[in-house]
Amino acid sequence: MTDYDVIVVGGGPAGSMAAHAAASKGLKTIMLEKDRDIGYPVRCGEAVSDEGLRQFMEPRPEWIAATISKIRMRSPNNTEIDFRSPGSGYILHRRIFDYALANRASQAGVEIQTRAYVDGLIIEDDVVCGVHYQYMGEPRSLRAKLVIAADGVESRVGRMAGIRSAIKLRDIESGYQVTVGNIDIDQEMIDFYVGSNWAPGGYLWVFPKGDRMANIGLGVNGTLSKDYNSHDLIHNFLKEQYPQATVLTSVCGGVPIAQTLKRITGNGIMLTGDAARMVNPVSGGGIVSGMHAGKIAGEVSAEALAAGDVSIKGLEEYPKRWRKAGGKNHEALHRISETIYDISDEQLDRIALRLSKTKEQDRTLLKIFTTVAREKPRILLDVTRAFAGL
Numbered sequence: 001m002t003d004y005d006v007i008v009v010g011g012g013p014a015g016s017m018a019a020h021a022a023a024s025k026g027l028k029t030i031m032l033e034k035d036r037d038i039g040y041p042v043r044c045g046e047a048v049s050d051e052g053l054r055q056f057m058e059p060r061p062e063w064i065a066a067t068i069s070k071i072r073m074r075s076p077n078n079t080e081i082d083f084r085s086p087g088s089g090y091i092l093h094r095r096i097f098d099y100a101l102a103n104r105a106s107q108a109g110v111e112i113q114t115r116a117y118v119d120g121l122i123i124e125d126d127v128v129c130g131v132h133y134q135y136m137g138e139p140r141s142l143r144a145k146l147v148i149a150a151d152g153v154e155s156r157v158g159r160m161a162g163i164r165s166a167i168k169l170r171d172i173e174s175g176y177q178v179t180v181g182n183i184d185i186d187q188e189m190i191d192f193y194v195g196s197n198w199a200p201g202g203y204l205w206v207f208p209k210g211d212r213m214a215n216i217g218l219g220v221n222g223t224l225s226k227d228y229n230s231h232d233l234i235h236n237f238l239k240e241q242y243p244q245a246t247v248l249t250s251v252c253g254g255v256p257i258a259q260t261l262k263r264i265t266g267n268g269i270m271l272t273g274d275a276a277r278m279v280n281p282v283s284g285g286g287i288v289s290g291m292h293a294g295k296i297a298g299e300v301s302a303e304a305l306a307a308g309d310v311s312i313k314g315l316e317e318y319p320k321r322w323r324k325a326g327g328k329n330h331e332a333l334h335r336i337s338e339t340i341y342d343i344s345d346e347q348l349d350r351i352a353l354r355l356s357k358t359k360e361q362d363r364t365l366l367k368i369f370t371t372v373a374r375e376k377p378r379i380l381l382d383v384t385r386a387f388a389g390l
């Protein structure tokens with residue numbers, strides 16, 4: 001006897017998309033979220049491309065804090081290079097956006113329970129068939145034919161099912177971000193700072209948030225986070241660059257820039273989004289990839305249940321479709337990120353100087369990569385693979 005067809009653990013973008021897809025196919029679905037509010041606290045720079053979002057839905061004005069048309073990058077010695085954005089992008093209000101995704105799922109029939117912290121799995125004959133959770137301190141259990149773990153970067157559910165999800169230190173960025181008010185920046189431009197003085201082994205971002213606000217954050221590579229304090233780096237940056245800015249919120253969190261897990265399914269379970277390590281390893285963006293994978297997981301759950309097979313074999317369409325949709329690119333992007341990680345500050349300054357001498361309209365993605373390749377030739381092969389989808 002099961003309570004649900006599908007239990008989704010985690011109410012982020014991946015979880016809401018998975019739940020929506022499953023319920024839209026007629027499955028009795030519940031989504032359990034440990035926090036009191038869907039979408040809060042926000043641990044995200046909130047940047048997303050218009051193209052990425054539009055694959056799933058028409059962007060709504062109330063989700064959008066700023067619309068982006070320009071990109072600026074600064075090298076360690078502060079050489080500025082301006083790029084035209086290849087398409088437009090947005091800085092979202094994630095709180096409103098995540099709410100809207102969950103609301104969309106609920107309108108498709110998904111039950112949602114917040115304050116529901118999943119702390120165990122029901123496993124019988126090596127098949128996951130439900131969850132144990134705490135609801136406001138009270139232990140509860142639910143049975144289901146399938147569990148989708150969309151429980152984010154700190155995911156424990158995959159591990160509970162025996163799926164190896166540990167990340168190497170080098171494959172994690174330790175992120176710290178403040179949302180500031182009273183700041184005068186171009187509200188259509190995103191600004192990146194690369195180099196060890198700004199963000200060792202990562203980058204620092206300034207993303208406009210509308211109404212003279214901005215998200216300013218950075219990621220420090222996990223191997224360096226013991227030696228560099230993200231909090232101090234951000235506050236020193238603010239003191240130097242934007243002394244008048246006032247901190248309204250601060251958040252910290254890990255960004256997995258790892259390859260997707262080798263195994264993202266088990267008997268009766270699928271992992272999706274950050275829990276399965278699906279963040280773009282170059283940009284650190286995981287909203288769109290999580291939405292994409294969540295949608296696939298929800299669709300595959302309907303097919304597996306219709307076929308009456310929730311074993312790893314019965315769920316094999318999920319890793320296959322994820323690989324086709326973005327997983328293959330993901331491997332190439334991971335190699336590109338490893339090459340970028342090894343570029344020294346001097347090399348970054350040389351690359352910036354060369355690019356600054358080209359006309360702005362000629363600063364295409366291809367131009368950037370060929371310029372980087374003069375310092376790191378091996379990047380060309382991975383870039384070619386990423387673009388060709390090999």
Ligand SMILES: Cc1cc2nc3c(=O)[nH]c(=O)nc-3n(C[C@H](O)[C@H](O)[C@H](O)COP(=O)(O)OP(=O)(O)OC[C@H]3O[C@@H](n4cnc5c(N)ncnc54)[C@H](O)[C@@H]3O)c2cc1C
Pocket residue numbers: 009010011012013014015032033034035039043044045046047048116117118119150151152153155156175176177217252253254255272273274275279284285286287288290
């Ligand atoms: C500082 C920072 C900046 C970032 N900036 C960007 C950006 O600009 N653009 C971008 O695309 N990406 C960005 N990311 C990454 C992005 O936030 C994630 O990739 C994205 O949120 C992943 O979605 P998800 O649904 O997989 O996980 P999440 O959004 O993390 O959702 C997981 C949910 O599961 C819940 N949960 C966890 N454990 C349990 C449990 N045991 N029981 C019940 N619920 C549970 C959590 O409370 C959470 O709500 C950033 C990340 C960080 C840390």
